[in-house]
Structure formats: C-alpha cells, structure tokens
Amino acid sequence: MDDFAPGTLERRRALIALVKDLVHELHPQRGRFMEVEPSSRIERDLGIDSLARTELILRIERAFHVRLPAQAVGEAETVEDLVRALERAGPTLDRPVSVGRPVSALPAVPAASEARTLIEVLDWHATRHADRLHLTVLQDEATTLGTLSYGELAAKARQVARGLIARDITAGDRIGLMLPTSIDFFVAFFGILYAGAIPVPIYPPMRLSQLEDHLRRQTMILRNAGTRMLITMPEGRRLAGLLRSLVQSLVSVASVADIEASAAPAPLPHLKDASATALIQYTSGSTGDPKGVVLSHAKLLANIRAMGTVMEAGSADVFVSWLPLYHDMGLIGAWLGCMHYAAPLYVMSPLSFLIRPQSWLWAMHRYHATFSASPNFGFELCLAKISDDDLEGLDLGSLRMVANGAEPVSVQTLRQFAERFGRHGFPAKAMAPVYGLAENSVGLAFPPLGRGPVIDRINRDELSIHGIAKPAPPGDTAVLEIPACGQPLPGHEIRVVDATGRELGERREGRIEFRGPSATSGYFRNETKTRELFHGDWLDTGDRGYMVGGDIFVTGRVKDIIIRAGRHLYPQEIEQAVANIPGVHKGGVAVFGVPDRVSGTERVVVLVETRESDQPRRLELQARAQEVVTDVAGTPPDEIVLAPPRTVPKTSSGKIRRSAARELYQRGDIDTHQGTLGLQLLRLALASAATQAGRLGRLLYEDIYAAWWWIMLGGAFAAGYLAVLILPTPRSRWSALRQIGRIALAGMGVPLAIKGLEKIPAQGAVLVFNHSSYMDAFALAATLPGEPAIVAKRELAEQLVAGPILRRLDIPFVERYDVSGSLTDAARLGALARDRRLLVFFPEGTFTRRAGLSGFYLGAFKTAAEADLPVLPGIIAGTRTMLRSDQWFPRYSAVSIEIGDPIQPGGTDFQSIIRLRDQVRQWMLARCGEPDLEELVKPEPMSPAA
Numbered sequence: 001m002d003d004f005a006p007g008t009l010e011r012r013r014a015l016i017a018l019v020k021d022l023v024h025e026l027h028p029q030r031g032r033f034m035e036v037e038p039s040s041r042i043e044r045d046l047g048i049d050s051l052a053r054t055e056l057i058l059r060i061e062r063a064f065h066v067r068l069p070a071q072a073v074g075e076a077e078t079v080e081d082l083v084r085a086l087e088r089a090g091p092t093l094d095r096p097v098s099v100g101r102p103v104s105a106l107p108a109v110p111a112a113s114e115a116r117t118l119i120e121v122l123d124w125h126a127t128r129h130a131d132r133l134h135l136t137v138l139q140d141e142a143t144t145l146g147t148l149s150y151g152e153l154a155a156k157a158r159q160v161a162r163g164l165i166a167r168d169i170t171a172g173d174r175i176g177l178m179l180p181t182s183i184d185f186f187v188a189f190f191g192i193l194y195a196g197a198i199p200v201p202i203y204p205p206m207r208l209s210q211l212e213d214h215l216r217r218q219t220m221i222l223r224n225a226g227t228r229m230l231i232t233m234p235e236g237r238r239l240a241g242l243l244r245s246l247v248q249s250l251v252s253v254a255s256v257a258d259i260e261a262s263a264a265p266a267p268l269p270h271l272k273d274a275s276a277t278a279l280i281q282y283t284s285g286s287t288g289d290p291k292g293v294v295l296s297h298a299k300l301l302a303n304i305r306a307m308g309t310v311m312e313a314g315s316a317d318v319f320v321s322w323l324p325l326y327h328d329m330g331l332i333g334a335w336l337g338c339m340h341y342a343a344p345l346y347v348m349s350p351l352s353f354l355i356r357p358q359s360w361l362w363a364m365h366r367y368h369a370t371f372s373a374s375p376n377f378g379f380e381l382c383l384a385k386i387s388d389d390d391l392e393g394l395d396l397g398s399l400r401m402v403a404n405g406a407e408p409v410s411v412q413t414l415r416q417f418a419e420r421f422g423r424h425g426f427p428a429k430a431m432a433p434v435y436g437l438a439e440n441s442v443g444l445a446f447p448p449l450g451r452g453p454v455i456d457r458i459n460r461d462e463l464s465i466h467g468i469a470k471p472a473p474p475g476d477t478a479v480l481e482i483p484a485c486g487q488p489l490p491g492h493e494i495r496v497v498d499a500t501g502r503e504l505g506e507r508r509e510g511r512i513e514f515r516g517p518s519a520t521s522g523y524f525r526n527e528t529k530t531r532e533l534f535h536g537d538w539l540d541t542g543d544r545g546y547m548v549g550g551d552i553f554v555t556g557r558v559k560d561i562i563i564r565a566g567r568h569l570y571p572q573e574i575e576q577a578v579a580n581i582p583g584v585h586k587g588g589v590a591v592f593g594v595p596d597r598v599s600g601t602e603r604v605v606v607l608v609e610t611r612e613s614d615q616p617r618r619l620e621l622q623a624r625a626q627e628v629v630t631d632v633a634g635t636p637p638d639e640i641v642l643a644p645p646r647t648v649p650k651t652s653s654g655k656i657r658r659s660a661a662r663e664l665y666q667r668g669d670i671d672t673h674q675g676t677l678g679l680q681l682l683r684l685a686l687a688s689a690a691t692q693a694g695r696l697g698r699l700l701y702e703d704i705y706a707a708w709w710w711i712m713l714g715g716a717f718a719a720g721y722l723a724v725l726i727l728p729t730p731r732s733r734w735s736a737l738r739q740i741g742r743i744a745l746a747g748m749g750v751p752l753a754i755k756g757l758e759k760i761p762a763q764g765a766v767l768v769f770n771h772s773s774y775m776d777a778f779a780l781a782a783t784l785p786g787e788p789a790i791v792a793k794r795e796l797a798e799q800l801v802a803g804p805i806l807r808r809l810d811i812p813f814v815e816r817y818d819v820s821g822s823l824t825d826a827a828r829l830g831a832l833a834r835d836r837r838l839l840v841f842f843p844e845g846t847f848t849r850r851a852g853l854s855g856f857y858l859g860a861f862k863t864a865a866e867a868d869l870p871v872l873p874g875i876i877a878g879t880r881t882m883l884r885s886d887q888w889f890p891r892y893s894a895v896s897i898e899i900g901d902p903i904q905p906g907g908t909d910f911q912s913i914i915r916l917r918d919q920v921r922q923w924m925l926a927r928c929g930e931p932d933l934e935e936l937v938k939p940e941p942m943s944p945a946a
Helices: 006-026 050-064 070-075 079-087 118-128 150-166 183-194 208-225 234-246 256-261 297-311 328-341 350-355 358-366 376-385 411-422 460-466 527-533 571-579 615-633 658-667 677-726 730-747 775-781 794-798 802-808 819-834 859-867 910-928
Strands: 133-138 144-149 174-178 198-201 229-232 252-254 277-282 292-296 319-321 345-348 371-374 401-404 431-433 443-446 455-459 479-483 493-497 510-515 538-548 551-557 562-564 567-569 584-595 602-610 639-643 752-755 766-769 839-841 871-877 895-899
Touching: 006 050, 006 079, 050 079, 050 350, 050 376, 070 079, 070 350, 118 150, 118 183, 118 297, 118 328, 133 150, 133 328, 144 150, 144 183, 150 183, 150 256, 174 183, 174 208, 183 198, 183 256, 198 208, 208 234, 208 277, 208 292, 229 234, 234 252, 252 256, 277 297, 277 328, 292 297, 297 328, 297 443, 319 328, 319 358, 328 345, 328 371, 345 358, 350 358, 350 376, 358 371, 358 376, 371 376, 376 411, 411 431, 411 479, 455 460, 460 479, 479 551, 493 538, 527 538, 562 584, 571 584, 571 602, 571 615, 584 658, 602 615, 602 658, 615 639, 677 730, 677 802, 730 752, 730 775, 766 859, 775 871, 775 895, 819 859, 839 859, 859 871, 859 910, 871 910
Parallel strands: 133 345, 174 198, 174 229, 198 277, 229 252, 319 345, 319 371, 371 401, 401 431, 602 639, 752 895, 766 839, 766 871
Antiparallel strands: 133 144, 277 292, 455 479, 493 510, 510 538, 538 551, 562 567, 584 602, 871 895
16 A cells, blocks of 8 residues: 555545445345455456446446546456556546548548459558558547558558568468457558468457466467467467467467567568468357368458448448457458458457447547447447446437347347437448358348348247248237348358258248358368368358348357257347346356257256355246246246356357357356466466477477488488499489489488379470479489489589589589570580480579579570470479478478470570460469469579579
8 A cells, every 4th residue: 555645545445445336236145245355356256247347447437537548447357456547547538529521631542443362452552542541549439549551551561571581481371360459460460461471360368367268269279270470469478478388380479579670671472362361260169179261362352342332332431340350340341341442440449348338439429430330249238338428419420331240139239229329310220230150251141231120020939840930910929029131242142941951932941051252161170160061062151040032030050049849949039038137147148958868859958147146036036037938938948057157158259159058067067167377377287288298209209300311311422422423424323313312212201202204205305393492403313314414503513522423413504693604504505405415404593491483594494495395394392391491400291293294495586485484484383382472583584594
C-alpha cells in the first residue's frame, strides 16, 4: 500500500468494495463468506468469468467516471491489477460525434479485379494510390492506435520479408502468426507472403490463467502445420518458448521488430502462380486432430469477389470490425475483402469489444460504417451489456449490411437487436444471417442485399421425427423458428443429400454439401479428414439443413444432432432455453448425446454451468432444467450435470465444443480444474520431456550421419583423385568416377532415381540442369554416360587441387562475365560438341540458399543453336536439401535426376535463341517444384557459361 497516495487508497477501498458487491451477487450462497483481497485472483478465487468481467468493468467505469485501458483490464489477473488499471484510467469520453464519411475526400477507385494473387492485390493498389488510407487500428471508438496506407503496408511488409529471408525462411515454409490485432499483424501477414512463405494464424494468449489449455492446443496446430518460425509479440516470447520446446519443427521465435532489424537487402520472389497456397486456416476447435484448411490465392480471391458481388461492395464503403484476425471471418471477410475493394477498414481488438461492446456501435456511428459482421453472441452481448444511457445520440443509419454468421443464428437475437437498435437508426433490412465455413474460404451463402432476415416457422415434431420442414400453421405450439442463411454465392452450389448421398428435394432435411471456385483442396497433412471431406466433387460441410426457394436453412452440426428413439434433437435450441433459467451461467450450457448400449439410441446429457452451491437450490435448478428440456425437445433428458463456471469447453471464437464436453463427461473429468500456474508449467515441462528427448536423439543421429557422410565423400574424392591420375584415358577415368560416385551415394544411404537417360542421343547433345548445390556435379558425374563435358567456370582451372583433375577429365572452362572471352569460349564449346562430346551446362550460373529457378544465361543455348545440337532439359532434385549453399552440415535426402525430351533449335538468330531458352526453362519450371526467380537475376545476355 505504500505505493499509493491517500486519495488512491480511498479509490482502492472503494474498488474492492465494488468487487465484493459483484461477488456477492454472483455467489449468493457463499459470496458473503468470500474474502476479497488485493491479491485475490479474479477468475480462480472470485469466480468472475469473461462475461462477469465485462459487468465489473462497466460498474467500475460508472462508479469512478473513468474509462479503463482495455488491454490492462483484459490481462488483469488479480484485484490489484484492476487497482493499477484504475490509476492509469482516463476520463470518461464524450460521445464521439460523426467525423463525416472518412472516404469523402478520396476519389472512387476500382477493385483489383485483374489481380491473380493477394500480393498482386496489394501491389495494384500501392502502385496506383500508395497514399490512400487502407486500415486504421482502434483502441476504442475514439482512440487510434495506428494507420496504414497501401504504400506503407507494402513497404513495411517487404522489409519483414527481407528479414525472414535473412533468417533462412524459404518458399513454402509455414510461419505461425500469433499476434493480437495490431499494425504488426497486418505487416507480418503480408511480409510472410512476400517472402514466399505461408502464414498460419493462431490466436494469442490473453491471460496466464489460460496458459496450459492455450499452449497445448496451439502445440497441436503448430506440429501439424510443421511451422518453422513463430512470429509473436515481444511480451509473448516467453510463452512461445514453451511452445518451441514442444514443436520439433519450430526453430525460430521472433517479434516483428526482431525480424525488421535483421533485414538485409535481398531480392523478393515474384509469385505468379494463383494456385499457390496463400493461407492455412485452422478450423475452430482443432484439437487432437487439427484440420488446417489449405487455401490458395485463387480460391481466396474467388470468395472475396463473390461476396463483394452480392454486397455490391466498392471503394465508397467502410467496414468496422472487432472480429479476431486469426479467424476467417475477420481475416478474409473483413480485412482482405476491404483490401481488394479499396474500402477503408476500422478494426479494434476482440478484447476491446468484449470489455466495452458499445465501442463497436459507436465506431460504426463515428466512421459511417456501411458494413460490419459478428457471430450471434456479439449481438447478444450488445443487448445484455449496453445500457440505454450509453446509446444516447447513437446513429447506425449508414449501415447497408451487417453479417450474422460463424455460429448458429438466434431468431430471438435478430428480432431483439433490430427492435432495440432500430431506435438508433439501425436498418432492420441490414441484418443478414449468412452461412460459411473455412473449407470454402469463408462465405458460402449470402442473402440479397437489403432483404432483411427471413424466418421459417416449422413444426418441430415433423422435422425431428420425419426430417420434413413442414410450415407450422397459426396457433401451433410445437414451433421451431429457423432463419434463412442466404443463397449460394455466384459460381457456387449447395445441395442437401440423404444418408446414401442422393439429393433431397425442398424442405427435406439432410446433410449439406457444396462445391465452387472457393473450395479448399483439403486439409494440410491430414489425408484421413480430407478423404472424409470430399464426396466426389462435392464437399461435406458437416452441417444439416434444408433448402427452400434457393435459401439454405441450417438446422445444426451433424456430429452434434442427437438421435433419440428416431427423433432428431437440436442442441443449440435446448442450450438457449436452459441458459435463460435463473442461476444458469449464460453461454455455459452444452447438450450432447452419448451412446446407450442397452437401448441402441442416445442418452441426452445436459451440462450446465452454475455458481449455486446450496444443495436445495441446485436440486431446484435441476428440476427446472428438466422441465425446460422436456418442453423444448419433446422428450426428457437422461441426465443434467451441474458444473462450476469455465467447465464447458469453447473454441477461441466462443462456440460450444460439444464433442469436447462429451469427452469430459465420458472420462469423468467434469469437476477437474487446471490448478495453479506453477502446476500448469510443471505439467507442460513433463509433457515436453519426451519431445525434448526425441529432439536430442534426432540431433545425435544427424551429427553421426553428417560425420559418416563426410567420411564417405572424402573417401570418394580420394579414390577418384587417384583414379583420375592413374588411369590412362578420359573414358576409363569417367567410368571409374561413375562407379565411385554411385558407391559413395549408396554408402551415404542416398536413394538415387534416374529417369530419361535413354533420351540422350549418341551423336552429341547439350544438357542443361538446374543448379542448387555443390553436390549437383557429383550427382551428374555418378549418372551421365560417356565422357560428359560439364562446363565449369574458369576460376576452377587455377585451383591447386581441382584444376589438374578437371583438366585430366577434359572439362571445358569458360569465362562467365567477360563478353569477348565468352564468345571465344562459345566457339571452342561448339568444336567439342561437333566431336560428339556431351555438353552439360548449369545455365543459372550459380546457386543460392533460396529455393527457386533463377534467370538463365544464354551461352548454352547459343552453343546448341550454332552447333545445331538438341537441348535436353534436366532436373536435379534433393541436392539442395542435402547440402545447401553456405552450409557444410549435410542432411539426408533422396536425389533424383530427370532428363526431358530433346528440343531442337529453331535457328541461330537472337530471337531463336531466346525462344529455345524459354522452351527449356518452362519445362524445368513445371518439374522442379520450386518458384520462379527469373525476375531476381539479370544475367549477361550472351554469356555462354554455366
């Protein structure tokens, strides 16, 4: 207490008293016996969960007439932390007035409709209007944390890309992105893309009390993705270090600032392939069997453009969002959609919204939002936690569409939100229940713009027993109301099928399937789930529903629907009804089925979170829940389990994880707790022990293999050196080298696959190969027939050891950069070719650590054209992995060599040589499995050298 002034001590006592009052309300039976101390932990000791925390913040702000810093409040672990947050609080904000349409001073610009990749989208805008405002990160409705124009985002992202390349990130590497909503997230995401790598967004931890569950779940995702680097916030690197100990592929953990600081001038890859993977989006609730949805640039852009068509989106629109950026709705629907259409995005963190939900509405007011989106619970939070006083002067009349999706849509919420906020200008027709899933990028079905919600009133018994969505007549008491979630996006199709896969007619419930240009190619490294996803060319959504008039009506998840005595029960309907019972924790009800081996049907279990500890009150609550379930479902539940708060498992976006709740129930773990932070860390350390032991064993194996590899290579060079010096003819020397090379590769355990040797003509030819390692020439020496003339740079002729050996093998040396010298070399090479020597070129000239095919020198093709020799393109694969440039630690890798069909020169003029080069290079690009780096190398036009 010595740190606080007298006035501060009074505020501290008042805050503790306020916390006590809330605790007494939350725990009426035992709350009066609970001590509230500065060291009391908000969740574990006082039982204040995330929703109750929101209520606590509202009370503190009203009582002290302040505005608490959202981040400090969200991360507060103890009452003492709240006291310190109160000391840093600012005054209550005046209600923000409208700032006028933010884009009013900006000219209308077209969307990047010709772009083939996300990189091209950003570059398109950055080139044409670099200073145009792209996005603004908000702390709340009136406080800006940072802005980015298109030019700034592109420049900062390229700097991050150079930092990644400097840290040995190569094309195709997966990079975990564990950052909160911030400028850093946007910069890092595109930095990863510019580097040719693949971002894997995961959600960051909010509080230490969630440490164990968070780390365990992210470990599974990072393992599945094979992430090579984790980008996180500076404060999170300690937590990320624990992740690194559990994830074998993870070799680097860094913040954006760390990466920017390590950047060095370096060329960036030029991605042209729209089918390349742009993102791996892990679906909500990915646990023991993670499902990473693979999405290409083409699929993402197809989805963005299809949604934009329905929304009639353009650069005059404004999107205000609180959606998390690790989730497809916030990442793709909000951010990338705004980028494509050049619509300004105003984004705040989910934490800011959860603590102060009115900030979302006031931001829409302030910036004249035309679009926004939220899962259903976000609308419910606004209804429950915003007082009328907080809405005075609010005007939501600028909205054209607010999407309600990502979880089951409540008809009650739709009506109540439209009714209450309609008094503040919210257009009822702007509310749009939508349907989508990560497997289709994000959106699958949208209603027409301005239609408003369409509600289907059907007979519950007909649907649950017969699977028929029969309209309910007036006065029917067994009514189920289901909102329409829109029609398939342009170019996409939806169908409903029965258990045999046959398509059903209208108003017949079945499994929902889809297909279209936005559909994923499958789950990353999960062949089993990928096979389950595809039914021919249709993809399984895992949802049930029915179609009416082109609209899809979703009735629930296939795995969640309970079948009892032939009747289908819908968990979300039961959960909503039970959650309204006094004493039940809102959002803390999970309904699931467990097999009943005796009856052959499913037992209905209702897991209910409550703070009630008084036994008579608990029995009363169970009896009331029994009545409600029987009334809603038409059948009584088999068991109602009362559990403490935070028992029901949820995804990062707040969805009930019913299958996880079922597992807890079946294991008998309903009443278990995570324990102290120290115990969590101990369990994590024990869990990582096996991984660490495996890693050490693997490192030891790699060290032993590397030593043996060098012994075999050294022996091969010694034997080859002697053979070349002793044997009398070039033919005998080359024959010996082939045998020694193959024996050495076999001794290294390197599988060598050769394809296409029979295509090499006996009368001579020019062979060109990609160049990626010092081992390329070794592999060719062990493979190619006859006396190949592997063209070498002239510098090797002067080397003390290599020079004499190469000369005894009749290796031709050429000048790479002296044009006059290289012309002389070209004439000499032509003479060798006419003597039927097999000329072998590496037209890239050199190799680098970075994977990719660089630009080609023209010497090989000029030589072939003037000697009228066919050019055979070849691909060497595996040597870059075996021994990468700038490193001397070899890795185990299979090696393959493929030689293509001969390509005959079309003439000796410059244009014919260019065409020959391009034909050969296209063949090699199609088969090398590496990106095109042609833009990065500008070779001397007429140099013939390797």
